[in-house]
Amino acid sequence: MIKIGKRQKMKVNNIASIGAYMDAETDNPKDNILLPNNEIENIEVEPGDYLDVFIYRDSEDRLIATLRKTYAVVGALSKLEVVDITEIGAFLDWGLNKDILLPRGQEEGKLKLRNKYLVGLYEDKKGRLSATMQIYKFLLPCNDYKSNDLVSATVYRIQKDIGVFVAVDDRYFGLIPKSECYEEYEVGQELELRVIRVREDGKLDLSPRALLHQQMDKDAEKLIEKMKLYRNTFPLNDKSSPEKIEKMLGMSKKAFKRAMGSLLKNGLVTKTEDGFKVK
Structure with a gap:
């Protein structure tokens, strides 16, 4: 056949x-x-x-x-480059003279010319091959990882009320829950993430943040660099809202307080009547 x-x-x-x-x-x-x-x-x-x-x-x-090798085959996921964007969809380079169509209805987010996106190939109703960015059905459960393992993943869908959907190793189900999203992401973005939970169905919950003792050093470093930019007018303190902290630093208020506590403990900042100041 x-x-x-x-x-x-x-x-x-x-x-x-x-x-x-x-x-x-x-x-x-x-x-x-x-x-x-x-x-x-x-x-x-x-x-x-x-x-x-x-x-x-x-x-x-x-x-x-x-006889030529293509960059993608039906049933598997591949990253293909956008070579043209038209009214009917985007055309992707898949290794043959005739580029493959990613129909408008199969796109996720706004595509950029020359960017690569994770897609699957399927046969449409007329028997023609097309690409899709709606790749959920191509993904598999994972038994290779455990909590706190670090993984590589590609963003394929963003739903602000749920989180950021990613393909771990470009083949497994993954999600960065809304509670772990402290920055803006783009479809097609490649990330290094930490497994925070392996669900019973083999789907992975992930975080961009390292383990607490590792992340605190990163957060503290990020915080003090931001404070240096503001000199003596750093606008955040213990009473700042979680929304303001997240918007300015990309971290939760809890992480902000841990990082500030670390800087205070190590004598890198001081607390004044107006807030915090770099020594």
């Missing part, structure tokens, strides 16, 4: 003036698939040979075979 969008071994049925026809195994020569001359000009091909080919549809929607 022919698998569109995947590599497969196929037998050469016959050689014609325009190329080699691959056997579709339907007993109908009209179903055989052309491997064009420009694909085989540097190799010797004879009837009966088996070749590793990729099957897709050309600009006239005819099934065609190629």
Whole structure:
């Protein structure tokens, strides 16, 4: 059975003036698939040979075979570069002369030319290959990680009321819960995250923050650098609202107080009637 969008071994049925026809195994020569001359000009091909080919549809929607390696196949996730943005969607470079379409309805967020995005390939109702950024159904549960492991992930959807959805290792379910989102993210952004929980269904809850003792050093470093910019007019103190702290520093009020306590303990800042000041 022919698998569109995947590599497969196929037998050469016959050689014609325009190329080699691959056997579709339907007993109908009209179903055989052309491997064009420009694909085989540097190799010797004879009837009966088996070749590793990729099957897709050309600009006239005819099934065609190629020996070239594509950057993506049906059923797997890949990062593809946006080479054109049109009214019907974006076109992505997937290694063939004919770019693949990412239809407008399959996009997530606003795309940028030359950026790479994580997509899956699927066959539409007309049997044509298209790309989608709605990749939830392509992801898998994970049994490879445990709490506090560090992982690499790619943002594929942002829902402010829930959090930031990511693909861990570009293949596993992952979520940065709303409570762990202290900065703005973009679809396609690559992140280094820490596992805070492995759910029973194999989905991972993640945080951009390191373990407490490690994060406190980072937060304290970030805080003192910000204080140096403000000199003697640092606008935050113990009574500042959590919203103001998060907007200015990208950390929770609890993290702010821990970091400030660390700076006070180490004698790097002092507390005055007006608030905090760098020594």
